[in-house]
Amino acid sequence: MPYQAPVKDMLFVMNELADLAAVNALPGNEDATPDTAEAVLEENAKFCANVVAPLNNPGDKEPSYWHDGQVTTTKGFKEAFKAFGEAGWQGVQHPVEFGGQGLPKLLATPCIEMLNSSNVSFALCPLLTDGAIEALLTAGSDEQKAIYLENLVSGKWTGTMNLTEPQAGSDLAAVRSRAVPQGDGTYKVFGTKIFITYGEHDMAENIVHLVLARTPDAPPGVKGISLFIVPKFLVNADGSLGARNDAHCVSIEHKLGIKASPTAVLQFGDNGGAIGTLVGEENRGLEYMFIMMNAARFGVGLQGIGVAERSYQRAVAFAKDRVQSRDLAGSAGPVSIIHHPDVRRMLMAMRSQIEAARALAYVGAGLSDIAHNHPDAAVRAANLATYEFLVPLIKGWSTEMAQDVTRDGVQVHGGMGFIEETGAAQHYRDVKILTIYEGTTAIQANDLVGRKTVRDGGAVAKAIIAQIRATEAQLAEQGGAEFQAIAKHLAAGSKDLEAVVEYVVNNMKSDIKGVFAGSVLYLKLAGIVVAGWQMARAALIAKQKLDAKEGDASFYQAKIVTARFFADHILSQSSGLRSAIVEGSAGVLALTEDQF
Amino acid sequence: MPYQAPVKDMLFVMNELADLAAVNALPGNEDATPDTAEAVLEENAKFCANVVAPLNNPGDKEPSYWHDGQVTTTKGFKEAFKAFGEAGWQGVQHPVEFGGQGLPKLLATPCIEMLNSSNVSFALCPLLTDGAIEALLTAGSDEQKAIYLENLVSGKWTGTMNLTEPQAGSDLAAVRSRAVPQGDGTYKVFGTKIFITYGEHDMAENIVHLVLARTPDAPPGVKGISLFIVPKFLVNADGSLGARNDAHCVSIEHKLGIKASPTAVLQFGDNGGAIGTLVGEENRGLEYMFIMMNAARFGVGLQGIGVAERSYQRAVAFAKDRVQSRDLAGSAGPVSIIHHPDVRRMLMAMRSQIEAARALAYVGAGLSDIAHNHPDAAVRAANLATYEFLVPLIKGWSTEMAQDVTRDGVQVHGGMGFIEETGAAQHYRDVKILTIYEGTTAIQANDLVGRKTVRDGGAVAKAIIAQIRATEAQLAEQGGAEFQAIAKHLAAGSKDLEAVVEYVVNNMKSDIKGVFAGSVLYLKLAGIVVAGWQMARAALIAKQKLDAKEGDASFYQAKIVTARFFADHILSQSSGLRSAIVEGSAGVLALTEDQF
Incomplete structure (x- = not known):
């Protein structure tokens, strides 16, 4: 399609x-x-x-x-x-x-x-x-x-991130790869890296591996990791390609989805050592890798939005084309299935979450631009803090959302959805990696709880909530059922989010496991409230445009309906999430290991 | 594994x-x-x-x-x-x-x-x-x-259900296959049937196709469909196998999951006509097919529970085995990931929903037995009505639940979950068909709304809610945080369910599309409340056993914890569902087809 x-x-x-x-x-x-x-x-x-x-x-x-x-x-x-x-x-x-x-x-x-x-x-x-x-x-x-x-x-060469090792997945403290200085400014790198996306391929002349490894006297744990450039082909002084480096792909994985993307196992140094150069300072590798990682996390959030959008387009096309059963309210012959309320409910759930996640991510991108380029340092800092709060939501919530959306995408197709030729199932398979790589949803949630909420006592979270309250005030001034519904659910959602932020900040020390038992639920709550806020903002602007008779009326009307759907069907989940976070940790933690 | x-x-x-x-x-x-x-x-x-x-x-x-x-x-x-x-x-x-x-x-x-x-x-x-x-x-x-x-x-022969045709998926009124009487008590059957599970295979000596088709003078629509037996091999008078019948498998599908189960396209009558015999009376085929269908729907619910259980066992084994990162509350070395709160949350979500769905299904089976064999007709009728109310929940909710569970099952495995060799991904793929075949979740929800709720004015639903209230009274007599949590969420859930039943019954005539816009959400709400009720009953019984020092204390303690988790994390979704059903239909239905 x-x-x-x-x-x-x-x-x-x-x-x-x-x-x-x-x-x-x-x-x-x-x-x-x-x-x-x-x-x-x-x-x-x-x-x-x-x-x-x-x-x-x-x-x-x-x-x-x-x-x-x-x-x-x-x-x-x-x-x-x-x-x-x-x-x-x-x-x-x-x-x-x-x-x-x-x-x-x-x-x-x-x-x-x-x-x-x-x-x-x-x-x-x-x-x-x-x-x-x-x-x-x-x-x-x-x-x-x-x-x-x-x-x-220029895309002549491509890059990779080499973090994971067989014994070190999410836990980079366990990285074992070694880098031995050669006295000439270069290092010989040894080790096995797994799950290396595009770790080997034929699309570029050279592949620039960025590799985490330990120098001989490095301290243990994450404080002893350095970052190295290990190119597939060494580069001569004149920029031309030299010898093949000792970095080899020994296999690629057989995966549930994203099958065209080769996921490589790379062996470094099996034939004497792969030549690499240190990036930045020794033992600061993790810090540099997080630069890549944070950019990549934002990008993975966009992957969720992108695949969800494709899945939505496919489902809409099928729903308009496939004729099956009579209209509930009519007695004429069979109609296209987009007339059936539950098909429509699924399409609206898909659409509204995609639009909300898109708004969240793009707003994040704008904040990032201001955080990097604004002349005023205070403005930069404030925008950076907000952007960094949003990154785990953009990565975590958008990718979980994409799994919901692609599941509905298959479901809209009925039996045809289960047939691979249809194409809907590929999206369902492809997105399952998005909540895992570049940090699982739980790891995004750890980041949200620890670095983004507790570290500043919830200050950034509360500043965002204050902004949401301002939008709520604007919503309250509007008439009509749509804005009433949006106002009601956004107000309830922001209240729930505020209560959860308080809970997280206040209980981190006394009950760390209890707080983390609800961390992913907190991420989801923050995701739907902050994204729902963007939909509310969108509805207000759409209303202004309609009142001013500017632009495409149908687009703006649809935006208001979609924002309302998001409020009624997605934001309305906030009270259940809040209750599960604040009251639900005992049930998470009570069983002994043997009882599983 | x-x-x-x-x-x-x-x-x-x-x-x-x-x-x-x-x-x-x-x-x-x-x-x-x-x-x-x-x-x-x-x-x-x-x-x-x-x-x-x-x-x-x-x-x-x-x-x-x-x-x-x-x-x-x-x-x-x-x-x-x-x-x-x-x-x-x-x-x-x-x-x-x-x-x-x-x-x-x-x-x-x-x-x-x-x-x-x-x-x-x-x-x-x-x-x-x-x-x-x-x-x-x-x-x-x-x-x-x-x-x-x-x-x-004896399993010497196997059976199939032949409903679906290329133009007739969920809508059996569109069935076109023909059956022409031969004057000798047999019919010649002509037509194409698709999505026929085990429509052709090598595991049995004969395959008994039960086929929906129209006789020459049949009325249009579902009232003109008859049921025929069309065996792969004709059967001689002495019971031995005779000639190969004119029913042929022209292809099988390439599917997302359940790949070992052949899904056949069958051609009946391409070489002169497939010989069949009428089952029961002419034009009553749909009624008979529903006998198969209802048994099969219950069975598909068990498929959801079964695959979810396997996925859970696999996730538990991995979580106990995989060592990664330190314990949040400890400073020692890395621990198995079952120590990490979010892994545990996923395992508890899996476990609690599986146990709840199992209880729901088995209780349904018991009701069905009483409905068929009790000497008192009134008891039979009452149990049948309750059983029939539960069937769409057992089919619809358990299979949707299985998709949530197998998704978590992959997630618990991290990157390894995405690698097909691990086995977790197969469950995620296999279960996607369960919400589609034998009637999609929306079709189960139509059944729940129409035949099971509106037809009797919500009487059966309300009788179930009355029974739940009796359990709530027992819960209120218990002490301790677990029972308080269970009591609170079950009471809220049954209240939400009652409100939704009222809404469905009262609005069916005036706003049929609005009611059906929330039909799947009603099914989910009814599923979690009625299954949550079973978990509450289980917790009460476990408490009795513990108080009486009977049986396996660890099992009963775990049951109470699991019931509490279900209440805190799953039943707590009821208010969001209620609000989406009762207030959320306008957003589902407002867009024009062009706006999609």
């Missing part, structure tokens, strides 16, 4: 909710005008729909495969990735200095969503490359930047 | 919640003593664990395949099915007269759950055969019974 990018909704969110004008006003962002944004989105939408989306199903049917250390990607991927790089899409948000377009994150964000709607397996390669670029920009030496950045930004 | 049947919980539910003693006291059920039940369950558990469970993963890796009209099932299936029949497991609940064991449904139910935990693809064949047996017992002629029943009950 063709993919049609929801450019209208994207532009609405960028302009009206994420304040593109404010981002455009920042120093260095002069080019990011609304008109440029529209032109970039339209162009990206075409590229994604025409070049990348058609490869999605083929990638599932004929996954990338390993043979004798080499990975051959699905037919067409190599050419598509070349076109992607040449068209400049890898470089959208990267510095002009290294060949990028230097556009703000807010503008790159819809492009990343579109790429993921088109083909999440394909999109992973640029996503990891983005992370490598970020890490090198922040912590790389001038020499490293000179050698690697331009080639990464 | 080996499967270990939860026989202790099964026996607890049978004896304490589903009143096996009352079922045993019914005429004809004298053999169904608690001791017999235990012996049957232990024996079945061994058979399932040793013979059927080991074939589950092989069936996924090497699915049944089609070649030239023949289907070859996964290696080992044929032998296992032969052993299954020879051991008498197909006949557990069928009449002794036809070679069965004549045991009540309550005793067959755990056997079916175990078979589905072991291998849901395998279990589908006996499930469909059970349905065919039920239909022939009810509507078959003496001759048909004589020809078919013994061979079906």
Whole structure:
């Protein structure tokens, strides 16, 4: 099924909710005008729909495969990735200095969503490359930047993140890979890394592995981890490619989904040592890796939104096309199933959550731009804090949401949904990794509880709640059933969220396990309230536009209905979540291990 | 991973919640003593664990395949099915007269759950055969019974249900297959049937297709559908197999899950007509098919419970084995992940919902036994009405629950869950069909709203709520935080359910689409409240046992904790569901088709 990018909704969110004008006003962002944004989105939408989306199903049917250390990607991927790089899409948000377009994150964000709607397996390669670029920009030496950045930004080379080892999944303290200094500024790296996305492939001339390893005298735990660049091919002084490095792919995984994306087991140093160079300072590897990780977490949230959108489009098309059973309120012949209330309920649940998650993520992107480029340090700090609060929601909630949405996406198709040829099932399979990689939902929730809530005594959370209250006041001024419903559920939701923030802050010391027993539920509650708030804001703006008779009335009317649906069906879950968090930890923790 | 049947919980539910003693006291059920039940369950558990469970993963890796009209099932299936029949497991609940064991449904139910935990693809064949047996017992002629029943009950032959056609999925009014009388008591059947489970295979000597078709002068719509027996091989007067009938498998589907279960496209009559005989009276086919369908719906509910249980066992084993990260409350080295609160929360969510769904289903089985065998017609009628109210919950809620559970089952495994070799992902894929076949969740919800709630003005629903209130009174007499939590959430849940029943009954005429916009949510609400009630009953009984120092204290303590978890985390969703049902229909229905 063709993919049609929801450019209208994207532009609405960028302009009206994420304040593109404010981002455009920042120093260095002069080019990011609304008109440029529209032109970039339209162009990206075409590229994604025409070049990348058609490869999605083929990638599932004929996954990338390993043979004798080499990975051959699905037919067409190599050419598509070349076109992607040449068209400049890898470089959208990267510095002009290294060949990028230097556009703000807010503008790159819809492009990343579109790429993921088109083909999440394909999109992973640029996503990891983005992370490598970020890490090198922040912590790389001038020499490293000179050698690697331009080639990464152009898509000529690609990047990987090498964290996980067989005994060290989420727990990086357990990393064992070693890096031994050679006295010439280089290191020999030894170890096994697993789950390395695009750890080997045939789409680029070189692969730049960013690898966590320990130097000989490193302290134990996470404080003894350093970050190394270990390229697949060594790079000569003139920039040309040199010898094959001792970093080899020994196998790739057989997975539930994202089958075209090769997930590699990499052996470093089996033949004498893989040559690498240190990034930044010794023992600060985890800090640098978190730069990649945080960029990647935001990106994974967009993957959830992207796949959910594709699943929604597929379900809508099927529901309009498939004729089955009479209309409940009519006596004529059979109708298309979009007339049946429960099909419609599923489509609205899909649609409203996607729109809410999109708004949440794009607003986050705008905050990030302000946090990085605003001239006033206090404004930067405040926006950074809010952005960082949102990242676990964008990653955690959007990806859990995507699993709900793709499940409904299959369900709308009835029996056809279970047949692989239909395509709905691929989305259901593909999204299951999104709540796992780059930190499981529980790890996002740990971050939300620990670093983002308890550390500042809930200050950022409460500042967000205060902003929500301001929106509630605006809602109260509106008439009509829609706004009453939105106002009611947003007020209840923000109250529930406030109570939970208090609970988390107040009980962290006395009952740490009790607090963490509800951490994922807190993430979900915060997700639906903050995203629901964006939908409420969207409804208010839509109302203004309608009152002013500006723009596309049908779009704005639909936005208000969708915001109302979100309030009635999703925000209404807040009281159950609050009760489970605040009162439900004893039942989580009471059994002994033997009783399981 | 080996499967270990939860026989202790099964026996607890049978004896304490589903009143096996009352079922045993019914005429004809004298053999169904608690001791017999235990012996049957232990024996079945061994058979399932040793013979059927080991074939589950092989069936996924090497699915049944089609070649030239023949289907070859996964290696080992044929032998296992032969052993299954020879051991008498197909006949557990069928009449002794036809070679069965004549045991009540309550005793067959755990056997079916175990078979589905072991291998849901395998279990589908006996499930469909059970349905065919039920239909022939009810509507078959003496001759048909004589020809078919013994061979079906022994597992020598198997049965199928042929409803769906390419243009007629959920809407049987659209069935087009034709049956033309030949004047000799037989018919020639013509048509295409799709999605026919075990429509062709190599595990039995003959396949007995039960086929919906229209006779030449049949009225249009569902009132013109008749039911025919169309065997794969015609049966001679002496019972031996005769000519190959004109019913052929032209392909099987490539599916998301249950890959070992062949899903056939069958062509009837392409070479002159498939010979069939009419079951019961002309034009009453739908009624007879519903006999199969209702038995099968209950069975699909057990499939959900069975797969969820297997997924839970796998997750528990992994969580105890996998060592990763320190304990939140400790400073020692890494611990097994079952120590981490969110892993535990997922395991408790899985466990509590499985136990609740099991209790709901087994209680339903007990009601069905009383409904069929009690000497007093009024008692029969009352139990039948309650059972029929529960069937859409058992089918609809247990299978939706199984999708939640298997999703958590993958999540507990982290990255390993996404790797197919681990086995967790198979359950996630397998269960997706359960909310679709034998009537989607929306169709179960239509049944719940229309036939089970509105038709009697909510009388049965209210009678159940009255029983729940009696349990609430008992809960209120208990001390302790566990019972307070259970009492609070059950009371809130039953109140929400009552309000929704009123809403459904009162608004059906004035706002039919509004009512059906919340039908699936009503099903979920009724599911969690009625299943939560069973957990509350279980907790009360566990408390009695503990007070009396009877039996396994650890088991009873765990039951109380699990009931409390269900109340805090699942029952607490009731207020959100109520609000979405009662107030949320406008948002479901407001968009025009073009706005999607």
